[in-house]
Amino acid sequence: MKAADVLRMVQEKNARILDIKFMDFPGMWQHFSVPVHELSESSFEDGYGFDGSSIRGWRAIHESDMLVIPDPTTAVMDPFCDIPTLSLIGNIVDPVTRERYTRDPRNVAQKAEAYLQYTGIADTAYFGAEAEFFIFDDIRFDLDEHSSFYCLDSIEGRWNSGRDERPNLGYKPRYNEGYFPVPPSDAFQNLRSEMVRIMEECGLHIEAHHHEVATAGQMEIDIKYDTLTRTADALMLYKYICKNTALRHGKTVTFMPKPLFGDNGSGMHTHQSLWKGGKPLFAGDRYAGLSEMALHYIGGLLRHSPAIAAFAAPTTNSYKRLVPGFEAPVNLAYSRRNRSAAIRIPMYSSSPGAKRIEFRPPDPSCNPYIAYAAMLMAGLDGIENRMDPGEPLDKDIYGLSPRELKNVPSLPGSLEESLKALEKDHGFLLKNDVFTEDVVQTWIEYKFEKEIQPQRLRPTPSEFSLYFDI
Numbered sequence: 001m002k003a004a005d006v007l008r009m010v011q012e013k014n015a016r017i018l019d020i021k022f023m024d025f026p027g028m029w030q031h032f033s034v035p036v037h038e039l040s041e042s043s044f045e046d047g048y049g050f051d052g053s054s055i056r057g058w059r060a061i062h063e064s065d066m067l068v069i070p071d072p073t074t075a076v077m078d079p080f081c082d083i084p085t086l087s088l089i090g091n092i093v094d095p096v097t098r099e100r101y102t103r104d105p106r107n108v109a110q111k112a113e114a115y116l117q118y119t120g121i122a123d124t125a126y127f128g129a130e131a132e133f134f135i136f137d138d139i140r141f142d143l144d145e146h147s148s149f150y151c152l153d154s155i156e157g158r159w160n161s162g163r164d165e166r167p168n169l170g171y172k173p174r175y176n177e178g179y180f181p182v183p184p185s186d187a188f189q190n191l192r193s194e195m196v197r198i199m200e201e202c203g204l205h206i207e208a209h210h211h212e213v214a215t216a217g218q219m220e221i222d223i224k225y226d227t228l229t230r231t232a233d234a235l236m237l238y239k240y241i242c243k244n245t246a247l248r249h250g251k252t253v254t255f256m257p258k259p260l261f262g263d264n265g266s267g268m269h270t271h272q273s274l275w276k277g278g279k280p281l282f283a284g285d286r287y288a289g290l291s292e293m294a295l296h297y298i299g300g301l302l303r304h305s306p307a308i309a310a311f312a313a314p315t316t317n318s319y320k321r322l323v324p325g326f327e328a329p330v331n332l333a334y335s336r337r338n339r340s341a342a343i344r345i346p347m348y349s350s351s352p353g354a355k356r357i358e359f360r361p362p363d364p365s366c367n368p369y370i371a372y373a374a375m376l377m378a379g380l381d382g383i384e385n386r387m388d389p390g391e392p393l394d395k396d397i398y399g400l401s402p403r404e405l406k407n408v409p410s411l412p413g414s415l416e417e418s419l420k421a422l423e424k425d426h427g428f429l430l431k432n433d434v435f436t437e438d439v440v441q442t443w444i445e446y447k448f449e450k451e452i453q454p455q456r457l458r459p460t461p462s463e464f465s466l467y468f469d470i
Contacts, residue, residue, distance in 0.1 A: 025057025300382020
């Protein structure tokens with residue numbers, strides 16, 4: 001879609017408001033709106049000025065003037081606005097230099113795609129995200145100097161099996177047994193279908209939806225793969241639609257990776273493949289039908305996984321999901337069947353076009369533009385340096401002896417460890433300024449200052465349970 005097509009869409013849809021969305025540094029959509037008469041063909045070159053001083057992770061107030069340039073290919077009518085509203089995703093530009101802002105996550109993703117083409121290895125990187133989430137009926141939390149708590153609830157929650165609901169009709173999925181029950185145990189079939197309908201009306205290609213493993217409304221809706229930046233765009237729209245559709249029904253959605261104790265967390269398994277000239281490059285005659293290039297790509301992902309985790313599993317909560325011994329993908333190995341391995345090779349189809357790798361550590365709290373870019377750069381580093389991924393891990397991880405398990409490296413056990421790994425290993429990200437030193441260091445500093453340090457300082461309810469009477 002070009003600028004003229006967007007203007008035609010405005011007329012056809014009778015749009016009255018233009019809403020411009022962009023990413024903050026940690027990974028949340030931000031927006032502002034203008035009357036549609038402020039949109040013209042020149043807007044796609046001149047952009048719109050705004051104050052970026054309050055955007056998380058961006059510049060200080062003395063250098064805060066920014067421009068956002070709408071991308072006409074992202075045009076969609078917002079399905080949740082009462083006044084007809086056209087939504088566009090924008091790229092951030094420095095108003096003085098007219099250069100792309102280095103801390104704009106979408107810029108990082110687009111530079112990664114440009115670097116791929118620069119290498120000549122491939123011309124297209126396809127990414128596919130399986131983002132899981134929870135639908136809750138109620139969530140309350142608060143914290144201050146002398147107290148903290150959270151409490152969530154769901155009509156599906158197994159803990160409500162004994163509650164007087166006048167009447168309580170049962171059909172609440174058991175802990176760790178929520179995978180694929182039909183309604184009425186799956187209480188959210190209709191709501192997920194409504195989400196899917198809206199997604200497809202907004203141009204997303206949906207392949208499937210279903211209940212996930214956990215009790216209390218854990219869900220998954222699968223988006224068809226696309227190019228790196230377009231997949232990140234789609235994921236942000238996906239999250240927006242999930243949250244706002246649930247809100248219409250008096251419910252709430254969270255993409256927090258581990259909201260429940262003792263049940264499955266929410267991941268975002270990320271499928272990846274490289275293509276050139278319309279031909280798949282990951283299909284071959286090596287292990288699991290992979291090419292030598294695919295194995296080197298895996299080698300790069302495994303080599304750099306501890307650093308990638310700082311972007312792909314970027315919250316302290318992420319590491320309550322990534323715990324050894326709980327079928328979590330923490331083992332830095334690859335396999336065609338072992339789901340505790342960090343990389344799985346799907347075997348559903350023998351078609352060369354379906355050959356891909358699935359990187360399992362990411363979760364949906366990540367900034368997809370930055371996380372996908374980091375994965376691609378790691379994989380390309382593996383190809384460029386012919387990194388050996390080692391032998392596949394096809395054994396039952398729980399059957400391995402301590403001696404065998406000792407030889408299998410694992411992901412960092414905390415966000416702090418991941419950030420330290422990123423500090424030591426980020427040279428592969430700096431090629432062609434895809435990431436800059438400023439982007440990497442700002443990410444590390446932000447996470448330590450805004451997330452890790454506050455968590456260190458604050459007592460938790462579980463600590464009172466453990467230690468109050470000591």
